[in-house]
Amino acid sequence: xxxxxxxxxxxxxAVGERATGWEFAWLDGRHVGSEPSWSYPTxxxxxxxxxxxxxxxDTGSGELLAELTPLPRHTVAVESWARNTPVARDRLAPFxxxxxxxxxxxxxxxxxxxxxxxxxxxxxxxxxxxxxxxLLTQQVGSDDLAGLNHALDAPPAHRQPWNADxxxxxxxxxxxxVTDVREERPPVTFHDIGAVIRQLRDLPWQIRDFTPSRxxxxxxxxxxFIRLHxxxxxxxxxxxxxxxxx
Numbered sequence: 001x002x003x004x005x006x007x008x009x010x011x012x013x014a015v016g017e018r019a020t021g022w023e024f025a026w027l028d029g030r031h032v033g034s035e036p037s038w039s040y041p042t043x044x045x046x047x048x049x050x051x052x053x054x055x056x057x058d059t060g061s062g063e064l065l066a067e068l069t070p071l072p073r074h075t076v077a078v079e080s081w082a083r084n085t086p087v088a089r090d091r092l093a094p095f096x097x098x099x100x101x102x103x104x105x106x107x108x109x110x111x112x113x114x115x116x117x118x119x120x121x122x123x124x125x126x127x128x129x130x131x132x133x134x135l136l137t138q139q140v141g142s143d144d145l146a147g148l149n150h151a152l153d154a155p156p157a158h159r160q161p162w163n164a165d166x167x168x169x170x171x172x173x174x175x176x177x178v179t180d181v182r183e184e185r186p187p188v189t190f191h192d193i194g195a196v197i198r199q200l201r202d203l204p205w206q207i208r209d210f211t212p213s214r215x216x217x218x219x220x221x222x223x224x225f226i227r228l229h230x231x232x233x234x235x236x237x238x239x240x241x242x243x244x245x246x
Contacts, residue, residue: 030195033188034236040116040138043242044068047134051111055128058118059099062088065114071095072111078103104128112136120167122174129245135176138240139167145188145206147234148196151225152218154207164239171243180242185235193223196232 041064048054051072056065059077061084077099079088089099103121108130115137125135142158149156164183172178190196197219200210212219226232 030191031188031199032191033186033233034238036138036182036184036186036238036240038182038240040064040136040240041067043240044114044136047112047136048072053110053112053130055104055110055113057103057113057115057120059088059092060084060117062091062097062099064116065097066091066095069095071097074110076100076104076110115139120170122170122176125171126175126245129176131245133245135171135241135243135245137167137242138238141183141185141237141239143185143235144237145199145234146237148190148200148232149207151222151232151234152207152215154210154215154218157206157208163237164241167239167241168243171241175245176243177246178241178243180240182241183237183239185237187233188236189231189233190226191231193219193226196222196226 045068048068048071053074054072054076056075056077058081059065059079062077062079065071065075065077075095075097077088077092077097078101079085079099080101085099085101092099103124107127110128111130111133113125113129113133113135115135117138117140120137120139129135139162141164142160142162144157146156148154164181168178168181190199197212200207201212204210207215222232
């Protein structure tokens with residue numbers, strides 16, 4: 001942030017910007033961190049080498065799935081958020097990947113199910129996987145960016161814990177064999193108040209009643225803190241689980 005910039009100068013552009021799907025290039029350099037030590041795309045590619053069918057749950061705008069090409073011949077994506085669905089369809093059309101708004105209704109259909117930062121409906125995953133089929137999921141845990149809520153005197157994002165133990169337990173109870181569990185809390189630094197506003201506006205579940213006007217006083221205080229200290233560092237919460245259907 002340049003010395004002499006006012007809170008309004010930094011916050012104003014963030015209020016006006018809108019993200020396309022899950023692309024947040026506007027935050028590059030202003031929001032740093034949140035990636036765990038493992039590489040979800042690398043693990044996913046290894047699973048897809050011998051797969052004949054794939055289901056990608058909550059594909060977002062399809063950008064990650066497009067990066068995993070070549071895809072299995074039978075690949076289906078699901079995205080129910082209206083803002084993302086048309087973006088995903090446009091992006092995945094060249095790969096002949098249909099984008100559904102609801103889970104497929106069949107059984108024993110897919111060799112691999114992927115879910116990165118999406119839903120994890122355990123019983124449906126068991127239904128849709130073939131015997132021997134594999135699940136890979138990376139999830140955002142319930143402690144994600146909790147320091148941001150605290151800094152703005154906002155209520156916590158989640159009332160119930162969502163972590164690796166809870167997810168692995170649900171998958172095991174549904175009939176899957178859990179083969180890999182990892183969990184980390186990497187640091188995330190916001191370098192200006194505009195990045196904070198953009199994060200909270202485009203990911204509305206973090207502070208559900210957030211608007212820049214409603215939180216204007218808290219944002220102004222946080223802006224002063226960031227200017228004095230060069231940034232606000234909080235922690236992300238990520239976990240990864242792999243499982244197989246016996």
